[in-house]
């Protein structure tokens with residue numbers, strides 16, 4: 001930048017001022033040069049300046065622009081501009097989400113930079129993958145993956161080891177594919193899907209001349225256990241069929257990351273995670289990552305139209321502001337809070353003559369209740385606790401079990417960002433209502 005301030009102040013002060021400015025600009029230059037998530041997060045003013053510089057590159061900021069298109073990023077209020085960080089043209093082209101948009105060079109750089117940063121971030125966590133930020137949340141990102149699978153592999157049926165989340169089920173019906181559920185079985189307290197049953201389902205569909213795609217689930221509430229994504233990936237490789245993993249909140253815990261690493265050695269076409277559950281953004285964005293770059297491209301091609309820049313910018317801001325070191329600290333805190341939660345729940349269970357369900361899960365825990373679990377959850381809500389779920393043993397959807405589960409129970413989560421005081425308080429309140 002050519003800043004002529006010569007003669008306005010004494011020369012030695014001018015030099016001093018320019019030096020300070022240079023140091024500040026260097027922070028932004030380094031982000032653009034290195035294209036990696038910094039170890040230490042950078043402050044908001046520098047992030048703002050980076051976004052400002054980039055958005056000034058978009059053609060709607062050209063003071064002499066002649067705008068005669070039907071879509072010229074004409075925005076009525078400043079309030080609306082602020083909502084998209086002045087990237088009023090959004091991201092993508094109608095034909096391909098990640099293609100540069102000629103009317104918006106700045107937003108295009110912003111999107112590409114976000115994806116590069118995401119890749120560097122996942123690499124620091126141990127995942128060597130290609131990644132894109134998506135302008136839609138987990139369920140819709142799964143729909144994008146399934147749609148890409150249909151386009152690339154003619155997939156026509158989704159094999160779904162039963163997990164009780166409505167969004168993957170709706171993602172399937174949204175894109176008009178049939179779903180073949182693979183039923184869960186009970187093993188002690190654990191509700192799980194046997195890999196051999198998934199293989200059977202694959203065989204049956206292939207025998208009927210269908211092209212299955214497997215949608216497995218890594219992150220889920222106990223008593224449902226994570227799917228064995230490594231074994232599923234091996235089977236998908238053997239039968240040469242696509243495999244999508246729903247890892248909605250997988251990025252925040254190394255237990256999940258290790259499992260992803262193992263699965264990624266075999267057939268995994270895409271993993272989907274939520275930006276808000278992992279990266280402290282408002283709800284609305286997703287992350288899709290894989291070793292298969294051509295599948296990512298297919299996903300991007302399948303997105304219909306342009307998209308709001310807002311979910312992408314939010315991911316970029318989080319990555320820049322948090323930094324890798326702080327994120328890993330937050331992961332440690334999450335783990336410590338989960339340990340504390342389990343200790344406190346164990347004590348509470350003894351006191352109340354209840355049980356903590358014996359299900360391996362790095363984030364969520366379950367305690368049984370002799371009261372009506374819906375009533376307990378309602379009382380917790382009125383005690384200003386958000387998050388716990390109360391599930392009745394007869395709730396086939398909630399338990400993910402099509403027969404009757406042995407217990408009524410309450411699920412409590414210790415997800416990234418949780419504080420120890422939250423854990424103490426929720427168990428205190430559980431003590432009151434259980």
Ligand SMILES: *Cc1c(COP(=O)(O)O)cnc(C)c1O
Pocket residue numbers: 137138139140165167168217219220246248249274
């Ligand atoms: C949160 C979550 C979803 C849905 O996420 P959205 O971002 O609301 O679409 C789907 N599956 C699992 C396992 C989840 O945890």
